[in-house]
Amino acid sequence: MKCSVVILNWNGKQWLSKFLPILIERTTLPDCEIVVADNGSTDDSVDYLQHEFPTVRLICFDKNYGFAEGYNRAIDCIESEYVVLLNSDVEVAPHWLESLIEFADSHSNVAAVQPKILSWHRHEDKIHNPALPDIFEHAGAAGGYIDALGYPFCRGRIMSYVAEDHAQYDTPAKVLWTSGACMLCRTAIYKKEGGLDAEFFAHMEEIDLCWRLNCRDYELWCEPRSVVWHVGGGALNYEHPQKTFLNFRNSLLTLYKNLPTSRLWWVMLSRFLLDYVAALNFLLHGKTGNAWAIARARMAYHKIAPNYSHTRTTNLKKVKVAYPQGIISRSIVFDYYLKRQRE
Numbered sequence: 001m002k003c004s005v006v007i008l009n010w011n012g013k014q015w016l017s018k019f020l021p022i023l024i025e026r027t028t029l030p031d032c033e034i035v036v037a038d039n040g041s042t043d044d045s046v047d048y049l050q051h052e053f054p055t056v057r058l059i060c061f062d063k064n065y066g067f068a069e070g071y072n073r074a075i076d077c078i079e080s081e082y083v084v085l086l087n088s089d090v091e092v093a094p095h096w097l098e099s100l101i102e103f104a105d106s107h108s109n110v111a112a113v114q115p116k117i118l119s120w121h122r123h124e125d126k127i128h129n130p131a132l133p134d135i136f137e138h139a140g141a142a143g144g145y146i147d148a149l150g151y152p153f154c155r156g157r158i159m160s161y162v163a164e165d166h167a168q169y170d171t172p173a174k175v176l177w178t179s180g181a182c183m184l185c186r187t188a189i190y191k192k193e194g195g196l197d198a199e200f201f202a203h204m205e206e207i208d209l210c211w212r213l214n215c216r217d218y219e220l221w222c223e224p225r226s227v228v229w230h231v232g233g234g235a236l237n238y239e240h241p242q243k244t245f246l247n248f249r250n251s252l253l254t255l256y257k258n259l260p261t262s263r264l265w266w267v268m269l270s271r272f273l274l275d276y277v278a279a280l281n282f283l284l285h286g287k288t289g290n291a292w293a294i295a296r297a298r299m300a301y302h303k304i305a306p307n308y309s310h311t312r313t314t315n316l317k318k319v320k321v322a323y324p325q326g327i328i329s330r331s332i333v334f335d336y337y338l339k340r341q342r343e
Helices: 013-028 045-053 066-075 096-106 120-128 186-190 205-216 241-258 261-284 288-317 331-335
Strands: 002-008 034-039 057-060 082-086 090-092 110-119 144-146 152-154 173-175 182-186 219-230
Touching: 002 013, 002 066, 002 096, 013 090, 034 066, 045 057, 045 331, 066 186, 066 331, 082 096, 082 186, 090 120, 096 110, 096 182, 096 219, 110 120, 110 205, 120 219, 144 205, 182 186, 186 288, 205 219, 205 241, 241 261, 241 288, 261 288
Parallel strands: 002 034, 002 082, 034 057, 110 219
Antiparallel strands: 082 182, 090 219, 110 182, 144 152, 173 219
């Protein structure tokens, strides 16, 4: 089998019914399979899949293991050369998979590659108003990087700002991280390097994995010939306090696991200050749940971090590239809020 496209489903029947038929129609390579790994759904997703899509391979788990461990368990069952992690709330364009596989086949050091990820909501609006430009989607856009303080951003998305797509990112680009919404990985490398960190549960886990892959001298790319449209916030709304908690906690864990010692402590000091500025900003806008989520995230990080001391040591011993090229030397928080830079 050349490739397995794996959707991790949790109570997502609405997305499966909407997007799975399109995926089946537009995934036409003969040596590829579509797999749905059900993460302990309590809706009727499993019955629906068994009756409506009997040709789709179904893997069922006994409970919700989260995005990270759920995918690890699913990929343990995959023997294909490539595996695609694909969110259930994604609509794929024609020939989306061919472009990704062709790119990976012709670049032997590529560990993962993502498509150009556009907003599904704008895609729907264009049905009634074709003159509207596409806009990028928050979770991945045209490939990701992080700034000097560990804040992620993308070509086409900085902080909460998403850009219109005017073909400005239609050239393949080497990136620091590829989006968990849709990314093709070499299965052997994914397994060899430990996959996603199960402790993260969800959010930032693909950035942690991709950072590790960069440090081991693999390459990650965005191939914009491949296009998908992502709904976003399918499991948790982007401003849900639990999403805020996971993003802030997992961002700190990612920094602790991967930053060289010479940079770690001043970055953590800067993040201490900026995280509480972010909490204050939420408070001033009446979002007390999000503000408290940041405080909880920092407490949870300090509780968990000692358990990662061995992981950090092991990571740094395997490093071939100490500070990957996709980490920029400036702060996007400064650029965004003080210099008003948006792209």
